Structure formats: structure tokens, C-alpha cells
Amino acid sequence: MSVPETVREIRLARRPQGRPVAADLAVVETPAPKPAAGQVLLRNRWFLLFAGLATLLGETPPGTPFPPIEPGDTLFGPAVGEVVDAPAGSGLRPGDLVVHFRGWREYAVADPAELTPLVEELADPAAHLAPGSVGYGVLTRIAPVRPGDTVLVTGAAGGVGTLAGQTARLLGAGTVIGTTGSPAKAERLRELGYDAVLVDERTGDGPGRAERFARQLAEAAPDGIDLLIDNVGGHQAEAALAAARPGARAALVGVLSGQLGDTPAAHPPLRLDAFQLIIKGVRLVGCGNAGQAEAEAAWRPRFGEWLREGRIAFPHVRVSGLERAPRAFQEMTEGRHFGTVLVELPAE
Structure with a gap:
């Protein structure tokens, strides 16, 4: 396979002023990379767009497990590549x-x-980029789901959430509730098997929006929730923790309310009633990268089995062409896509 003299990559053109937009990124032509001794040369076929990247494009908070991206740097993230040359x-x-x-x-x-x-259990190579191991790791290791549990997944229409709700059901949850900002997405989540979907539209922040959401949650789960997979933070997480039943478990996975809000912040505040959490014995866990490799290894064959049996769906969008990635990333941060967002590059 011949490698062209110049290839394209996407770099940060400028720091975003608010939520990232396509103009913050630039498609740049650069000399083809040359592997050093012992390295592998790859031609990418698919790569994943993920919301957490927005944090790295701005003021990266201390402790972030990835380096900040400065203007002029090439972006990075999960990809499936084809080996061109290997030692x-x-x-x-x-x-x-x-x-x-x-x-x-x-x-x-x-x-x-x-x-x-890639593992043989997944027939579609792009399915290896499905972020289902995040929810699977929570539901099997970090805060294991119990038979009959009422599970709440915030940010349910994203790549993590669309798979986490289905996985919770397959692992024994009794009731699965999701949240989204779009009535149209809510209908699609119900088609995936969510029992109830709370619509938290972006109609302004403040106490009114938070109170509306809390009322919806009380109606959907009058007896409270047993397990929270929180991808959003903010008032959704606060309402969920207030509705936690004795012995409930809560896994904090993401902060979409900050990363993709109208005024993005990498670490939005979270107000907790510590007394209630203590007397209820609620277990609150932050989900970092520890143990993620093990969760991924366990998830892929299970995911492949469920796909073959028709027990799980992989909601995703494929965007063709590297040049369309900046616009697709903006659309993802604006909430225009449902499920996982992948960029597909030509095979030849």
C-alpha cells in the first residue's frame, strides 16, 4: 500500500469562545508521518467524536488524564486504523x-x-468504538445493578447513554429511566426500551428549570431510584441524588451540563445534601480511567453476543470524510445527533 507524501489531519485553530464551533478547528495538510524504529504505521478508517474533547480545547482543569490541546496541536481520540507497515x-x-x-x-x-x-466477536469494525464499556463497567463493577433496580441514566441520548440503558435492562434492571433535552430523542429512547424519558429542554437555567426536572423525576420514580449513571451533572444529578433510595449507588461519569452548556465549564458545581446521603447510605463514586481497560475487554465479546442475538442496538451516526469532522463535532456539542458519532474515512 503506497502512502501519499502529504496527508491531512485536524488541528485546533483557536481556543473556543464558549461552546466549540467548526471554525475553531482546521483541516491541515502535512507531510505523511514516518514511523521510527519499532513503530507501526496506520491508516485510519474510523474515529470517534466524544464530548469530553471539549474540555481539552479550553482551560483544562487540574488532574485531567489527558494533556491539554493548544492551538496548532492535532486533535486525538479513539480510532480504528489499518496497519500499513509493522516491525x-x-x-x-x-x-x-x-x-x-x-x-x-x-x-x-x-x-x-x-x-x-479487533476482536472477532464484533463483525462491524466501527462497533469497536462504541462507548458501551463505560456503562458496562459501572453496571458490573463500579456500582453493580441488582435485579429489579430502578436505574436513571442522565444524558441518555448520547453514545454512552444509548447503550447504558439497554445494558442495564439486559443485566436485570426493573425500570430504566433516561433524560434528554429533545422530545424527538425521547421518543427514540423509548424505542430502545427506556420505560420513561425526562425531557429537560434548554429553555434557560435557574431554579425554574431545575424544579421542572425534579417534578418529572418524582412522577417517573415516585419511590426513588436505586442506581444513577450520571453523564450530565448539574441540576439533573442534584435531583437524582435527592431521589436516591436507601442504599442507592451513584456513578458520576460525565459533566455534559458544563462541557456542552451555553457557557461551557469543565467543572460545573454540584450541590449535595450530605446529611441525606449519609443517613441513606448512598454510595457515590467518580468514574475515572481506573479499570477501564478491563471493562472494555469484558464488554466487547458481550456486546458482540448481544448484537448477534438482536438483544441490543448500536445507535450511531457515520459522517463520511475527514473534512466534515469539524462540523460534525459542532453538531454533536449542539445536541443534533443521537447515539455515537463516528467519522468514516475512505478505504482507499
Whole structure:
């Protein structure tokens, strides 16, 4: 396979002023990367757009597990790449497909240890980028779901949420409730098996919006909730924790209310009634990267089995062409897509 002299990649053109827009990113032509001794040359086929990237484009808070992206830097993220050239002894051959973390570019180089070969259980290579291991890790390891549990998934229409709700049901949840900002998305979530969907439209912040959401939650779960998978934070997380039953578990996964809000913030405040959490024995866990590799390894074969049996769906959008990625990223931050958002690059 011949490699062109110049290839394209997407870089940060300027720091976003508020929510990221397409003009903050630039498609740049650059010399093709050349692998150093022992490295693998890859041609990307698909890469994932994920909301957490918005945090890295702005003022990155301390402790973030990824380096900040400065203007002029190439963006990165999960990708499926095809091996173009590999060193002897690496166990890789040209044509092999692998998962890695150098998306947002046509070609990449990486050390063999940074690459994960695709598993046979997933027939669609792009399905390896489904972020279902996040919810699966919560439901099986971090805050295991129990038979009959009432589970609330905030941000249910995103890549994590569309899979987490289905997974909760498959693992024994009794009632699964989701949240979204769109009535149209709410209908699609019901089609995925959510028992109830709370619509939290962006009609202004403040106590009125929070009170409306809390009332919806009380109607959907009058006896409270047993397990929270929170992708949003803010008033949704506050209402959910206030509705927690004794012995409930809460996994804090994301802060979409800050990352994708009208005035983005990487760390929006979360007000808690510590006394109620204590007397109810509510377990509150932050979900970082620890144990994620193990959760991913356990999730992929299970996901493949459920897909083959028709027990789970993989809601996703495929955007064709690197040049369309900046606009697709803006659309994702604006809430225009449902499920996982992938960029697909041509096979040849």
C-alpha cells in the first residue's frame, strides 16, 4: 500500500469562545508521518467524536488524564486504523485492524503496545468504538445493578447513554429511566426500551428549570431510584441524588451540563445534601480511567453476543470524510445527533 507524501489531519485553530464551533478547528495538510524504529504505521478508517474533547480545547482543569490541546496541536481520540507497515516481531501484519488513540488524522504512527487488535466477536469494525464499556463497567463493577433496580441514566441520548440503558435492562434492571433535552430523542429512547424519558429542554437555567426536572423525576420514580449513571451533572444529578433510595449507588461519569452548556465549564458545581446521603447510605463514586481497560475487554465479546442475538442496538451516526469532522463535532456539542458519532474515512 503506497502512502501519499502529504496527508491531512485536524488541528485546533483557536481556543473556543464558549461552546466549540467548526471554525475553531482546521483541516491541515502535512507531510505523511514516518514511523521510527519499532513503530507501526496506520491508516485510519474510523474515529470517534466524544464530548469530553471539549474540555481539552479550553482551560483544562487540574488532574485531567489527558494533556491539554493548544492551538496548532492535532486533535486525538479513539480510532480504528489499518496497519500499513509493522516491525518484525510485533505480531501485526499489513491489513490488520487495530484500535488506538490517534484519531482526527488520515495516517498515524504508534508503538505496538498502544494498539489493540479487533476482536472477532464484533463483525462491524466501527462497533469497536462504541462507548458501551463505560456503562458496562459501572453496571458490573463500579456500582453493580441488582435485579429489579430502578436505574436513571442522565444524558441518555448520547453514545454512552444509548447503550447504558439497554445494558442495564439486559443485566436485570426493573425500570430504566433516561433524560434528554429533545422530545424527538425521547421518543427514540423509548424505542430502545427506556420505560420513561425526562425531557429537560434548554429553555434557560435557574431554579425554574431545575424544579421542572425534579417534578418529572418524582412522577417517573415516585419511590426513588436505586442506581444513577450520571453523564450530565448539574441540576439533573442534584435531583437524582435527592431521589436516591436507601442504599442507592451513584456513578458520576460525565459533566455534559458544563462541557456542552451555553457557557461551557469543565467543572460545573454540584450541590449535595450530605446529611441525606449519609443517613441513606448512598454510595457515590467518580468514574475515572481506573479499570477501564478491563471493562472494555469484558464488554466487547458481550456486546458482540448481544448484537448477534438482536438483544441490543448500536445507535450511531457515520459522517463520511475527514473534512466534515469539524462540523460534525459542532453538531454533536449542539445536541443534533443521537447515539455515537463516528467519522468514516475512505478505504482507499
